[in-house]
Amino acid sequence: xxxxxxxxxxxxxxxxxxxxxxxxxxxxxxxxxxxxxxxxxxxxxxxxxxxxxxxxxxxxxxxxxxxxxxxxxxxxxxxxxxxxxxxxxxxxxxxxxxxxxxxxxxxxxxxxxxxxxxxxxxxxxxxxxxxxxxxxxxxxxxxxxxxxxxxxxxxxxxxxxxxxxxxxxxxxxxxxxxxxxxxxxxxxxxxxxxxxxxxxxxxxxxxxxxxxxxxxxxxxxxxxxxxxxxxxxxxxxxxxxxxxxxxxxxxxxxxxxxxxxxxxxxxxxxxxxxxxxxxxxxxxxxxxxxxxxxxxxxxxxxxxxxxxxxxxxxxxxxxxxxxxxxxxxxxxxxxxxxxxxxxxxxxxxxxxxxxxxxxxxxxxxxxxxxxxxxxxxxxxxxxxxxxxxxxxxxxxxxxxxxxxxxxxxxxxxxxxxxxxxxxxxxxxxxxxxxxxxxxxxxx
Numbered sequence: 001x002x003x004x005x006x007x008x009x010x011x012x013x014x015x016x017x018x019x020x021x022x023x024x025x026x027x028x029x030x031x032x033x034x035x036x037x038x039x040x041x042x043x044x045x046x047x048x049x050x051x052x053x054x055x056x057x058x059x060x061x062x063x064x065x066x067x068x069x070x071x072x073x074x075x076x077x078x079x080x081x082x083x084x085x086x087x088x089x090x091x092x093x094x095x096x097x098x099x100x101x102x103x104x105x106x107x108x109x110x111x112x113x114x115x116x117x118x119x120x121x122x123x124x125x126x127x128x129x130x131x132x133x134x135x136x137x138x139x140x141x142x143x144x145x146x147x148x149x150x151x152x153x154x155x156x157x158x159x160x161x162x163x164x165x166x167x168x169x170x171x172x173x174x175x176x177x178x179x180x181x182x183x184x185x186x187x188x189x190x191x192x193x194x195x196x197x198x199x200x201x202x203x204x205x206x207x208x209x210x211x212x213x214x215x216x217x218x219x220x221x222x223x224x225x226x227x228x229x230x231x232x233x234x235x236x237x238x239x240x241x242x243x244x245x246x247x248x249x250x251x252x253x254x255x256x257x258x259x260x261x262x263x264x265x266x267x268x269x270x271x272x273x274x275x276x277x278x279x280x281x282x283x284x285x286x287x288x289x290x291x292x293x294x295x296x297x298x299x300x301x302x303x304x305x306x307x308x309x310x311x312x313x314x315x316x317x318x319x320x321x322x323x324x325x326x327x328x329x330x331x332x333x334x335x336x337x338x339x340x341x342x343x344x345x346x347x348x349x350x351x352x353x354x355x356x357x358x359x360x361x362x363x364x365x366x367x368x369x370x371x372x373x374x375x376x377x378x379x380x381x382x383x384x385x386x387x388x389x390x391x392x393x394x395x396x397x398x399x400x401x402x403x404x405x406x407x408x409x410x411x412x413x414x415x416x417x418x419x420x421x422x423x424x425x426x427x428x429x430x431x432x433x434x435x436x437x438x439x440x441x442x443x
Contacts, residue, residue, distance in 0.1 A: 034273050034284035041288040045295065049260035052287045054205075054272035056248035058279065061227045061250040062143050064199050067094035071193065072145040073110070073120045075184070078134040085136070089122070117190030124182045132156045137186030146191055146281035191278060202278035205255045207245075210269040219271065223257070225249060267291045313412045 044050045076088030087106050091097040093115040097103045109123040137150040151171040160177045176182040208219040224232040227250045232241040249255045253430050272285040
């Protein structure tokens with residue numbers, strides 16, 4: 001009973017794990033820098049609209065994950081050295097597979113997941129004598145302009161002992177017994193042949209500007225463009241408003257920079273960097289821009305005579321055409337400018353805090369001195385009241401007593417004195433003992 005094709009494929013891969021496998025990767029790893037493909041000098045007048053052309057058909061965004069038939073693999077067989085090659089089978093990234101000879105249908109197989117795992121090996125289910133020859137595995141990426149090829153020689157014999165694979169110094173040689181299956185290996189797992197990474201995340205374009213006298217490694221970034229639609233602009237707002245790139249740049253491959261209007265301060269070197277990490281594309285186009293003075297307009301034709309025009313329209317002031325009196329200076333904003341402004345704000349805040357603390361301390365000291373003065377004043381008053389408290393009370397009582405006008409009507413003095421004793425309102429009597437003693441002595 002015949003085994004399914006995918007089981008045969010995996011069994012042959014396990015049996016031939018010690019065989020030599022050819023890995024055909026990209027031409028080289030993408031470099032960090034960009035290779036200069038063009039360099040030109042342009043000169044424009046101030047005030048005009050400038051277009052710096054930067055175009056590349058290789059940067060057209062096609063999204064390989066949508067299987068747009070940009071990638072294709074096909075196997076060819078050449079009967080002998082210098083002989084014509086015939087197409088055996090081919091397959092596109094969309095999964096469409098085509099076998100050219102009717103007798104090879106069902107006998108030649110390619111993995112349906114070849115463009116996902118990078119395994120483009122060809123399986124021959126039963127080798128025949130006419131299958132011997134030189135096989136080539138051709139990988140084409142039309143969008144990225146990449147073409148890679150791998151060669152394998154197949155030998156057919158009747159001895160199972162002679163079956164095996166070896167390297168002849170240029171290519172792999174596979175010896176297979178007649179009637180046995182054969183696996184012609186072609187593996188390439190580079191990003192460009194698989195769907196491991198999205199294409200739109202691998203494309204970026206940016207514009208740089210070098211003022212006169214500034215080297216390339218210290219250029220200022222102007223724009224960043226991504227295939228996903230994201231855009232970033234740098235520099236001052238005045239400069240950003242005058243520079244633009246088309247919104248459909250990745251759809252047309254046109255990343256030209258428009259500067260409108262052009263000013264004398266825009267003079268310098270501009271660079272258009274094209275990076276396509278998916279395709280291994282790193283290019284740079286350089287433009288040396290020189291700004292000239294705008295052409296002066298011819299004066300209006302005046303009538304002869306007194307030099308005045310018949311139209312009655314006042315002529316422009318001739319002093320305005322002598323030259324420009326305004327110099328536009330664009331200072332790029334950087335990180336140092338931000339920290340300088342932040343330092344000013346922090347210094348002002350610190351001075352305010354110190355002033356507030358000083359005012360609070362002064363108010364607290366004045367309040368404390370006020371409390372001490374009040375306590376001293378009240379203490380002296382209290383001591384005076386204590387020293388003169390008893391006489392004051394007596395004087396007050398006497399005054400109260402003197403001020404009282406008791407209107408009593410008594411028949412004699414004995415009743416009056418008795419009533420006063422009951423009320424406790426008798427005035428204090430001053431008895432002079434010496435006088436009383438003298439009275440008694442004189443008697």
